Amino acid sequence: MTNNEQGRTLDAGALKALAHPLRVRIYDLLSERGAQTASSLATLIGETSGSTSYHLRALAAHDLIREVPGKGTGRERWWERPKGRINLPGPDESMSPANRSAAQIVTAEFFRLRHQTLMDYLNRPADEQSEEWKDAGLVMTTMLDLTPEQMTELKDQLSAVVDAAVERYSGQEGRSDTRRVSLRAEIFDLPAASSRGLAPKE
Incomplete structure (x- = not known):
């Protein structure tokens, strides 16, 4: 599927594919840190590369992520999240019970991670932040x-x-003065x- 200006609204299949806390975490890390391999994600999450590889394939099957063209090898594939906004449909009474449950899992995990990121920022010791970023x-x-x-x-x-x-x-990824x-x-x-x-x- 392609993203348009309004973003992609996840359909039932994509929601079910994403409805696993580890897959939401992988998806979030690809958004936060850019392209990763199964091995690098395993290190970040504390899982085996076999586990992250399995979940990456499940996400790719629904176009939630894609392999980075021209990068990596057959043994070490790089994955990225396509650019563009996604819209998470909230649990709705018109959904089937299975789809409503998937929407609840995805939404709850996304916002749990979002809140955790904010709290990590608020609780970061001052001596761990460089001077130019302290008041940004x-x-x-x-x-x-x-x-x-x-x-x-x-x-x-x-x-x-x-x-x-x-x-x-857009296009500033990799610059030494950006985060x-x-x-x-x-x-x-x-x-x-x-x-x-x-x-x-x-």
Whole structure:
């Protein structure tokens, strides 16, 4: 499958292929660190290369990852995640029970890893961060009162900023002065006041 501007929404087959914590971790590492072999992934994860090789083939069967053309040998194949956004369909009542379970596994593991990455960043000792990177990050939470239309407009504006940054800085892999960074944009409505046990506004 090819990625379009809106990204690829994973179908039932891809969701089931990804619905394993180790496969989500492999997929995440390929996004974070770039192309890897079964052996290098085994070292990073603490598994055998036979295990990572098996899971890599399962991911490749659904075009979630691909072999890097012209790199590696028959014994040591390199794998990468294709560029482009993927959309994870949330568990939905219209899904079959098996597909809904797969969606729950994938979503839970993706966000567990995402949270772990953030906590690793927040808990990183200052002496492990070089001076030029110490104040480069930003973790911010802002509360707003918005209508659904306003939130949709803000979501589209944030998406446009991210898409523009992806296009502007693409092709910089391998430069000595760059690092892989995690860019996160989150916007969602909080539960209604009544469901949180709060009194409504006067």
